[in-house]
Amino acid sequence: MIQAGRIHEYLKKLTPTARGNLLTELERLEACGEEMPGCEEILAALRAEFRTDESTQPRAGNASRYFFAPLEPLLIDGAPEHANPGRILRGSLAPTWEWISRDLLPAMARDYVKEINELIAADNQRGALRVASAFQTKIIKSIENTLGSPDGAEQTRIKLATYTASHAAYGDLAKMLCVLRARDALAKFNEALPAMIKKFDDARVLKVTALLDGLAKDHPDAVPFALALVASRLRTSWQLIRLAT
Structure with a gap:
């Protein structure tokens, strides 16, 4: 067993970003049911640093x-092997942000x-949302250009692999691009749904x-994500089949 002091x-030798990425990877492996002997103390130390709530x-x-x-x-939280075409792994956010910040448009x-x-800091919520939306639009165009060529797509895979061991990261990046393109339409769709569909x-x-x-x-590419939003309102997800009948 590795001693706590060591x-x-x-961990102190790693950058905060590297420690955050390490925590993401360890929790991803934990969620997949992988055995990680000796990692309990590492997880405890990282969670003590990054956790400010029960997330x-x-x-x-x-x-x-x-x-x-x-x-x-x-x-969603979970293993990449259980990926859903209308869902994105939460664990893919950190490596994607690292890629955007370090490689795409630093x-x-x-x-x-x-x-x-x-x-x-100025409590300007409207301004913050406006700036975020403008940045999302710029990122959409940049990702489209980058993934539009085989070389760009391959370089993106390589870069993402330096930030995470998850094989789902690249696929989730493509999903993020789709959702961000349709973000306003999906938000409108989501708002039109009832909080809970008790009777479908x-x-x-x-x-x-x-x-x-x-x-x-x-x-049309956003339909799987819209279906995921519907499924989250249903008592049981199998009821979605009614939309195909």
């Missing part, structure tokens, strides 16, 4: 939380972080189908 000494994930910075806000209703990301933190009868099926058809006209 663990803390090792099972490290708290992201204000800037990244605002940036990823449109994804929040679609995030200078622009620094400016965004500075500006939005100033707005948050014919009348409710017709209403949801109409909402899905409206979304699909302009954002």
Whole structure:
């Protein structure tokens, strides 16, 4: 068993970002049921640093939380092997943010972080949302250009692999791109749904189908995410099959 003193000494040599990424990876492996002998003390030390609430994930910075806000209703904790086409792994956020901040648009990301933190400190919620939306639009265009070429896509895979061992990160990046493109339409769709669909009868099926058809006209790629939002309102997810009948 590694002594606690040596663990803390090792962790201090890592940057805060590296420690956060390490915690994300260890918790991902833990969620997958992997055996990790001797990691209990490492997890305890990292959780003591990053946990300020009962969350099972490290708290992201204000800037990244605002940036990823449109994804929040679609995030799940779990193993990549159990991926859902309409869901995004929460563990993919940290490596994606690292890639954006260090590789994709580092200078622009620094400016965004500075500006939005100033707005948050001034309690200017509307301004912070506006800045986050503008940055999301810039990131969308940059990711589209980057993934648009085989070389760019391959380099992105390589870079993401330096921030996480999860094989789901690249696929989740593509999902994030889709959700961010349709963020306003998905938000409108989500708001139109009841908090809980207690009875998925014919009348409710017709209403949801109409909402899905409206979304699909302009954002067909976003339909799996809309279905995930519907499923989260149902008593049992198998009821989704009624939308296909």
